[in-house]
Amino acid sequence: MNRTGSNLPAVGEYNQTVVLDAIRRRPEGITRSELAALTALSGMTVTKVCRRLIDAGLVDEHGTRANGPGKPAAIVRLNPGGGFAVGVHIDPAAVTYVLVDLSGTVRDHARSGTPTAGDPSAVIDEMANAIEALIAGSAVDRSRILGIGIASPGPVNVDDGVILNPPMMPNWHRVALRSALAEATGLPVLLEKDATAAVVAELWFAGPASSRDFAFMYYGTGLGTGLAVSGEVVRGTSSNAGDAGHITVDPGGDVCTCGRRGCVGYLVVPRTLVKRALGAGVLTAAEAGDLDDTGDVDAAFSRLADLAAAGKPGAAAILDDAARSLGRAIVVIVNLLDIDEVIFGGPFWAPISPAILAALPEAVSGDSALIPPHPVRFAQSAVPVDVAAVGAATLVLDNTFSPRPSALLLAAE
Ligand SMILES: [Zn+2]
Incomplete structure (x- = not known):
């Protein structure tokens, strides 16, 4: 590029x-x-x-x-040590912090439980303390920190730096995280949707042969989609582009949070797969645990993936169904944007990736609704661990490095 x-x-x-x-x-x-x-x-x-x-x-x-x-x-x-950025990824289950250098290499990281945001000031104190502890523990000169990037589940108001009302985080309503964290730390802060941050990371680490037109399927507690077209991140009017979760993939399927049936973002997420496994007798009630507890869902989901990898037919069938559901949504996205690559990552992706990637290529290429005549590649993220946190830090680096028309306007005063 x-x-x-x-x-x-x-x-x-x-x-x-x-x-x-x-x-x-x-x-x-x-x-x-x-x-x-x-x-x-x-x-x-x-x-x-x-x-x-x-x-x-x-x-x-x-x-x-x-x-x-x-x-x-x-x-x-x-000079990789010439500057650093902090990346913060807020997930319903955990908050991840990374410190990266100018080359994008992770120098340090930390993780903590997600505050419930009943009291926003407690959330901000906790996060600011964690950021300060990360910087202090890294022995990096604080004056070399360029800023903090935050990746959050959407929807977000990027202009105001406010996390609106993420569906998986019921206590988070209009949390003005950016200005509060900037005030608490004295550092510049940027906020972006998690799947968009993942796209920024992917473009940052992309090799010369990488696709310029791709979708990033972000598989966390929810399903997010980030988009790149012609090598640029697609943000949209309010920086909330890419919400593909309500694409209908099974008209007779379960009712989604939006009230419609068979939305991909409901059908394929860990909680729903665990619920199905419980219903089909693949997991016992003890193995499934409390479906409203993120830790229990995490453990049960790993168990389901292990059973599928071991060849247990009921478990394999559930993941195969999930791959087909994902495939139908991906066909819609590929048709819409004429992309040639779909990249997967996110905190829950690794356990199910072998099963999904085994079934997905055929599900997509064999779909009679697929229009573009070129092949579609499926890839793992270039950032195997903490892609949204690294992406959040990359937002800061990207802002420092990448020539953009907006930067041109700011400079031409
Ligand atoms: Zn829906």
């Missing part, structure tokens, strides 16, 4: 992000003349920007490369 810059003085900030982005994508280092060729900026602009990035500690010089008969050219590289 090469971008080119402009040599106009008013867009200095934009050029800086263009150069930084190009440097980051070459971990082995790059010379200034290569940067000029790659970004279409003048040699003088590249030299000036590199000087500024080196002074800021974001980039360093690392050896030289022979370049024809002239004097060897200095190689510039990203």
Whole structure:
């Protein structure tokens, strides 16, 4: 994804992000003349920007490369320890915190139970304390922390930094987390929907051969969908794009929270699969536990996945059904956006991934409703653990690095 810059003085900030982005994508280092060729900026602009990035500690010089008969050219590289970002992922079952460096590598992480948000100030205190403990424990210079990213179940109000009323978190209503955490920590804070944060992470870590048009199926307590089209995150008018949970995949199926029958976001989530396993006698009442307790559902869901992996027919049939339900929804998404890749991740994805990925490709390619003539690939996330938390931290890095028209407007004052 090469971008080119402009040599106009008013867009200095934009050029800086263009150069930084190009440097980051070459971990082995790059010379200034290569940067000029790659970004279409003048040699003088590249030299000036590199000087500024080196002074800021974001980039360093690392050896030289022979370049024809002239004097060897200095190689510039990203300095991973030049900046850090905190990522926070709020899930109905747990809050995960990560500290990542400029290269996106996780340096430290922590996890705690999710506060019930009956008292929003207690939630904010708890999260701010956990963030401070993570930073203090990491021995990272606090002045090097660029900011905090929060990934939350939707819907969210991104402009105001407010978590609205996530269906799986009944006590969370209009929690103004962004401003409260910014005030408590003194750091800039960004908020994004969890599945969208996962897409940001996926694009950040994507190799050159990665798809530019994909859906991210985020499998947590609920099912979220994040979207990328032409290599850009799809956010929509209110940053709530991608809610595919109410696509009907079984008109005779169970009633969803929305009142309709057979919505994919109801049929395939862990709680429903555990409920089905209990009803079919695949899990005993003791194994299924309390369906309204996230810890019990987690344990019962792992048990169900183990039984399916061991070949227990009832368990395998439940996961096979889930794969078919997912497949029908994926066909709708593929048709709508003409995407060629579907990526899976999220906290509950790993246990069922072998069973789902075994059945899904045929369910999708064999569906008579599938329109685009190209193959659809199915992949695991490039971030195998804590994708939403890493994605939340990547929001901060992305904001620092990625050249965007919005950044251009801000710089051209
Ligand atoms: Zn529904």
